[in-house]
Amino acid sequence: MKVRDDFPMLRKKIIYFDNGATTFKPHIVIDSVVDYYSNYSANAHRGDYDISLQVDDAFEAAREKVKKFINAKTTEEIIFTSGTTDSLNMIIKGYFKNHLNSGDEILITKSEHASLVLPWFLLGNQIGCVVKYIDLDQDLKVTIENVTKAITNKTKVIALSHITNVIGDIRPIKEISKLAHQRGILVMVDGAQSVPHIKVDVEDLGIDFLGFSGHKMLGPTGIGVLYGKLELLEKMKPQNVGGGMNDIFTSLKQIDYKPLPHRLEAGTPNIAGAIGLGAAIDYLEMVGMDNISKHDQELKRYAVTKLSKLDNIEIYNANTGGSIIAFNVKGVFSQDTAIYLNKHNICVRAGSHCAKMLSDNINVNSTCRLSFYLYNTKEEIDRLVELLKNKDILKESL
Amino acid sequence: MDNEVKRNIIIDHYHNPLNKGLLEDENYTKIRVNNESCIDNIVLMVKVEDGIIKDIRFDGEACAISTSATSIMIKMLLNKSVEEALIILNEYEKMINEQDYDESIIGEAIVYNEVYKQPNRKKCALLPWRGIKIIIEKE
Numbered sequence: 001m002k003v004r005d006d007f008p009m010l011r012k013k014i015i016y017f018d019n020g021a022t023t024f025k026p027h028i029v030i031d032s033v034v035d036y037y038s039n040y041s042a043n044a045h046r047g048d049y050d051i052s053l054q055v056d057d058a059f060e061a062a063r064e065k066v067k068k069f070i071n072a073k074t075t076e077e078i079i080f081t082s083g084t085t086d087s088l089n090m091i092i093k094g095y096f097k098n099h100l101n102s103g104d105e106i107l108i109t110k111s112e113h114a115s116l117v118l119p120w121f122l123l124g125n126q127i128g129c130v131v132k133y134i135d136l137d138q139d140l141k142v143t144i145e146n147v148t149k150a151i152t153n154k155t156k157v158i159a160l161s162h163i164t165n166v167i168g169d170i171r172p173i174k175e176i177s178k179l180a181h182q183r184g185i186l187v188m189v190d191g192a193q194s195v196p197h198i199k200v201d202v203e204d205l206g207i208d209f210l211g212f213s214g215h216k217m218l219g220p221t222g223i224g225v226l227y228g229k230l231e232l233l234e235k236m237k238p239q240n241v242g243g244g245m246n247d248i249f250t251s252l253k254q255i256d257y258k259p260l261p262h263r264l265e266a267g268t269p270n271i272a273g274a275i276g277l278g279a280a281i282d283y284l285e286m287v288g289m290d291n292i293s294k295h296d297q298e299l300k301r302y303a304v305t306k307l308s309k310l311d312n313i314e315i316y317n318a319n320t321g322g323s324i325i326a327f328n329v330k331g332v333f334s335q336d337t338a339i340y341l342n343k344h345n346i347c348v349r350a351g352s353h354c355a356k357m358l359s360d361n362i363n364v365n366s367t368c369r370l371s372f373y374l375y376n377t378k379e380e381i382d383r384l385v386e387l388l389k390n391k392d393i394l395k396e397s398l
Numbered sequence: 399m400d401n402e403v404k405r406n407i408i409i410d411h412y413h414n415p416l417n418k419g420l421l422e423d424e425n426y427t428k429i430r431v432n433n434e435s436c437i438d439n440i441v442l443m444v445k446v447e448d449g450i451i452k453d454i455r456f457d458g459e460a461c462a463i464s465t466s467a468t469s470i471m472i473k474m475l476l477n478k479s480v481e482e483a484l485i486i487l488n489e490y491e492k493m494i495n496e497q498d499y500d501e502s503i504i505g506e507a508i509v510y511n512e513v514y515k516q517p518n519r520k521k522c523a524l525l526p527w528r529g530i531k532i533i534i535e536k537e
């Protein structure tokens with residue numbers, strides 16, 4: 001893909017394979033943020049003067065871009081948050097806390113991210129709802145059969161990553177939604193790893209809630225999105241109250257909130273972040289989400305084929321799609337491998353990747369993770385493979 | 399000491415660490431230490447009697463530096479008084495943090511004298527010592 005010149009970070013002599021953690025930013029994103037701070041740096045929704053109106057326009061235009069990008073019905077369904085973690089917490093604390101009862105069951109899996117698992121655990125402690133697990137198959141995938149098996153007449157929510165951050169498999173969310181809705185179960189999706197990599201269409205998927213982060217899709221840090229079906233968001237309680245979300249208040253009993261989406265966005269929003277996210281979406285659409293998916297998956301297949309030929313490498317998710325590879329060098333602790341590669345200017349992530357429960361399934365507590373994106377190349381993978389052929393990785397990591 | 403020798407000592411301790419495996423024994427004080435990166439994870443158990451470190455054992459999963467540093471630390475501190483241990487610990491921390499230190503009491507831990515060149519490894523080399531410090535400072 002001819003995109004590398006668009007990314008200033010790629011001028012550094014490093015190979016970046018940690019796109020699951022965060023991504024580099026193209027010029028148009030950086031420029032849009034700088035433009036806001038340099039040329040119309042005012043608050044939003046305070047429009048008594050020109051530059052403030054300009055801010056409103058840019059901020060709401062970004063919301064419109066997000067709406068189109070994920071095919072929501074209206075911009076009222078798009079709430080700006082600080083990121084996936086914020087979005088998932090808001091959904092669970094602002095909606096489900098008031099709509100679930102003791103004994104109600106939530107289905108997740110053991111490969112979910114901490115930012116999905118922990119708010120559910122917390123809510124379980126608070127109101128007595130129960131977190132249960134859908135079994136993963138031998139390739140660590142979620143199958144419709146296993147979802148069906150896990151559903152009971154107490155199941156009220158299925159909460160899953162669309163794509164997990166450790167294994168990178170794409171879950172059959174559309175089929176799961178259909179199954180869930182036939183039984184009156186709501187579906188909440190962590191889109192942190194999917195929205196950046198594949199076309200996510202909330203209407204087509206039929207999901208009820210979605211959260212994702214700007215920084216993992218070429219946008220700035222500190223901005224994210226909460227999508228919810230309008231009728232559900234209407235019933236969501238604001239977690240934060242304050243400026244920008246109320247219409248009038250005279251006393252505790254008499255507070256009128258603004259309509260959606262502003263009701264759920266108390267305080268001065270991350271204006272630069274939203275504008276930057278809008279620019280990131282423009283960029284992704286220009287390249288084309290289908291092209292990006294194809295490229296990422298092609299890189300994964302290429303890397304798996306090459307790495308499988310090395311007898312010192314163990315790959316844990318060779319048979320899943322997506323753009324993530326979890327591996328270890330035999331006899332070398334994941335962190336030592338990452339440090340060895342860092343000595344050769346290759347960035348990979350070592351660790352449990354915030355999915356700590358998965359070790360039950362794959363019997364390793366930590367792995368090295370490669371996560372590819374549109375600017376990665378086969379040449380970069382060749383270089384990685386060359387370095388991993390070394391028989392002295394442990395020693396050279398010291 | 400040349401680099402190759404240092405690396406070999408580290409790898410030796412990594413593959414055959416001293417006193418790995420915990421015991422069920424109430425005479426030990428236990429502590430878990432880990433790094434922010436959330437990978438290195440070590441549990442230490444220490445038995446101090448009459449101001450003397452009688453035994454240290456450990457378990458856990460950690461990188462080559464953390465694991466070997468734990469093994470070397472145990473070797474150095476066994477049967478030392480708490481005061482002596484604190485002095486060694488102090489010199490060790492100085493060495494890792496690239497300050498002047500007394501080489502004569504660093505012993506085998508000298509293999510880490512250039513860890514400061516890899517900032518991402520410093521916390522690994524300090525990990526077991528952080529744990530032991532908490533325990534013996536209470537003594």
Ligand SMILES: Cc1ncc(COP(=O)(O)O)c(C=O)c1O
Pocket residue numbers: 020021082083084085086113115116161163164165190192193213
């Ligand atoms: C699957 C998944 N969910 C949630 C998150 C949390 O995203 P953020 O840190 O941007 O809130 C991440 C990012 O690490 C992720 O990969």
